[in-house]
Amino acid sequence: MGEKMINLTIDGIQLQVPEGTSVMSAAAGIGIEVPHLCFLKDINEISACKVCVVEVQGKSKLITACNSPVEEGMVVFTNSPKVRRVRKTNVELILSQHDCHCATCVRSRNCNLQQISNDLGILEVPFTEEVPETPWDHSFPLIRDSRKCIKCMRCVQICDKVQEMHVWDVQNTGSRTTVDVADNKTIDCSDCTLCGQCITHCPTGALRERDDTYKAFEALADPEKITVVQVAPAVRTAWGEELGLSAEEASEGKMVAALKRIGFDYVFDTNFAADLTIMEEGSELLERLDNSRKYAWPMFTSCCPGWVSFVSKKYPEYLRNLSTAKSPQQMFGAMAKTHFAQKKGIDPNNICCISIMPCVSKKREASLSYMKSAGAGQDVDIVLTTREFVRMIRAEHINTRFLKEQAFDSPLGESTGAGVIFGVTGGVMEAALRTAYAVVEGKNPEADAFRAVRGRDGRREADFVLGDKTLHTCTVSGLANAERLIEDIKAGKVSYDFVEVMACPGGCVGGGGQPIHDGCEFAEQRGGTLYRLDSERKLRFSHENPEVQKVYEEFLEKPLSRTAHKLLHSEHVNELYFETHNYL
């Protein structure tokens, strides 16, 4: 089918493309980009906005380039006077129901609607402004601003097709049709795990994270507060994107320098906590394997709060399969307000613990009632997404090109390559296997021995020999894949020992808190950056992290010790079940 070639003419250029190609991608192939708004390849090909209309010679009705396949001999005009007029009218109609206060919009300068409107030279809208306003709980980590929604349905489709959580849906009928939480629920009562994929696929500012930058600025300005910031692995792969820096230019050192310039007192690395997580979670896995009858199998990773939230909402019976290890973010918070505070002689109540995450769900994780094991309020006080971090850099008018590289602070700043790859799907699994192997075999494996867990597929299986056992592992990213995994486990179709799940496709690098590039997926490229950083690290095994070793010597004694349990673990089964179902 795909072999058959079709001849057509677009804007006077003759071309040949495989049968089934859309007019839009045929045009793109010869350098003609047909403007579009709602289109999202393979996800949302519904031609709702009617911005990508094109004219076909001999036909009076325009067709939409995004979802119309080419036909033999067709002659297409992507910018005839009629096309331009209709496209302009449709954009004006969209604008008539859109809050056009771009100056106060989080997506200004990164908004396709703004861009298309500018490109079409729309200087005023001839229609009555009818901006719909619906109430929203602004304390929720995800904000929907109905005034900016253009009903492109991308959020509905991402949540339906990629995550299969069905949180959003079309609401009302007729002229009152809009988008809202499905079944007329409120967002906090929905199944929303805060993966944030709807945000990163929204073409406008209708969906965004709750802005917490002002809290960070307040803490920075408070002379009593010691600000301690941690940066998640995936953030370093993406923070420079919106600032015009290449992946190489946006180095870890420059990122640290930017944070110091903003004024954070201590700049630490979540990678350190990731190494610590491996020590705890890896030890837990070995402990569970040694006493396998006591535990429910497989063991699930617990570092992704979207995934943990998914389990507690949809499969609470599987909560006991989750590792009790807290996520690196929360381990870091607990360590900052105990060990670090003691070492520096700081009252932990004066510490404001801030984290920069590629994630929206982390905002909720930090606020869970049981995430305060250090006894000084929430272990993590403020969570900012990568996007909020970039906004702070801009607000501080920092010219990143002039930044000199700086190192993370000590003692919570050192990390290994194993901690680095936490931000990409398969990374937690690989890091855990590196250390587990070393513990069981008494020697390090090749650092890349477990690279079989890497990859683009939403679900990957791999078996590894560990001592006298064969460990069956599975790595999953995206919640639709997670749901299928659990259903298969339930049905007895598959059985594993250790399963890593990340809610966002591709892992944290593709997280809902990452910079947005309309219509493009960056997870793979950013994941590549993490693997590069891993390969460049001198140390690539969590157990070799000298600062981690020191923390155990000075404070935690050993993995799974009493102190470690108190600070670094939680009984998700009880705590989360209560929290989730109380929350609902």
Add this chain to the structure above:
Amino acid sequence: MSRLKIATTNKAQLTVERLYKDLERRIIASPPGLCPVDLQLSFLKMCHAQTCGKCVPCRVGLGQLQNLMEEVLAGKATLKTLDLIRDTASDIVDSADCAIGYEAAHMVLAGLEGFREDYVYHIEHGGKCSCHITQPVPCVALCPAGVDIPGYIALVKEERYADAVKLIRKDNPFPTACALICEHPCEARCRRNMIDSAINIRGLKRMAVDNARANTVPVPEKAESTGKKVAIIGGGPGGLSAAYYLELMGHHAVVFEEKSKLGGMLRYGIPNYRFPRERLQEDIDTILSTGVEVKLNTRVGNGEGEISYNKLHEEYDAVYIAIGAHTDKKIGIEGEDAHGVMSAVEMLRRIGDDDMPDFKDKTVVVVGGGNVAMDCTRSAIRLGAKKVGIAYRRRQNDMTALPEEVEGAIAEGAELYSLKAPHKIEADENGNVTALWVEPQIIGPIDAWGRARPIQADVPLLRIPCDIVVVAIGQGIETRHFEEAGISVKRGTITAMSDSEVKDVHGVFAGGDCVTGPATVIRAIAAGKVAAANIDEYLGYHHVVPCDVEIPPVSYEDKEPCGRIQLSEKEAGERKTNFDAFECGMTKQEACQEAGRCLRCDKYGYGSLKGGRAAIW
């Protein structure tokens, strides 16, 4: 100055008249699932535009009602608002001068009563509505079996008839039956009405089965045998549909049929000239090719030579009751036991078994106004009756029969005695019918369902001389045996839930006419499909029924208004002499044009968002 002028319609008025017609057609094509409150507000706006403006309740009141309804829709209303809407509307009803005002207010009151919960929902949920468009394609939404209509229309357009049959069969194993005699509810809200008129969907289906006979299109591969056995009571369209899908799912279906041939009402209710037996056999043969086991002349009951329901329940893993509605209803008038009085069920059953009643040169009166009455009338004509009349107590346009059936009967020479209620049957000393006495009626008040009720006319009884009276006033269901076995029966029908499982009896399902009362073939088929799916689940499986036919893409042709192709018929004088089929299929030219009118709602509109088809079930 002229004293009088001849009124001529100006261009504006002519255009408005045309727009009225457009609007009428648009209302016909209104998709299911819309918010009733929002619709009501739109109706009210139109009503308000009609006001002459003289009277306060209409000029101002209708506007204020709109404001109140806007508040409801915007989530700014309280339950008190509803009281105000009701009171105001009542006051408009009571004080408006003319129907423009009081009927508009009546509509508001009707809505307030009919969908009050929708009003309340908006109020309690901040203006949000609970309505959803669940099936975006109108024809599919209205087909009880959910057949992929745009899909097979597109296939017919490409002359891929066998693929069309396969696609239809995914949801309906009786493509031929439905091509010839389906009442086509799918056409009722066809979006093409908005442009000109509905697609001739049945005609296009007929094109498919005429060019790819069902028994020449192989059935899909069956799933691996599960070893489960399902007893199906009744070999009509519902029972055979369930049997077909159960066999495809790997279960063994055994059909128990009391008559000597399969087909149920398709054979014993519908005459050959509408649905030739050999065409029925094409569907039946296909269904049997899946391995369905059939026990003919086997009645389920406690009598001699009969097999009891309890035994079936014991011996089979599940039971599907699809016994249809095959008993006759009596009018309850004097002389009904006379010789020459016959029920429609009996008459059509005999014809079905090729045991033709002797009507030669007789005068026949058929009592009733439904499709069965028309079948009896037209059959009586074909049996050589001298004269055939139809006695009906309401008017011709109140008849429940399809208009084309009534018109066909009249064209073939039937006499219509409308507004004549049967009073008594007169017989001679030998007990042979000599006449039907009727009470003339006048049409009277309209009931709550919008039907005009006949009332007795102030004139003497009328005598209609005749030799035969055929009573076609409806059918009943023989439920006694099942009721005695503990199956719940209410108002003469078996009580089954929407998943077709019989209430409180595990593993027993029922559907079709015996549950709904006499209805259509497609509803029986749909019930069989639903039962098959739920029996499969009940047996602990989750087989899916797929179809691997690829649907052609849409074409970019402009949708210019174009008339609907109607199927032609043999002329009345020729067709009335025999039982041969008289409807003619489309030519390729006709089918191609008609299929090209389809708007492909599976690919355009809401279908492109929510998916235009269920590829499997």
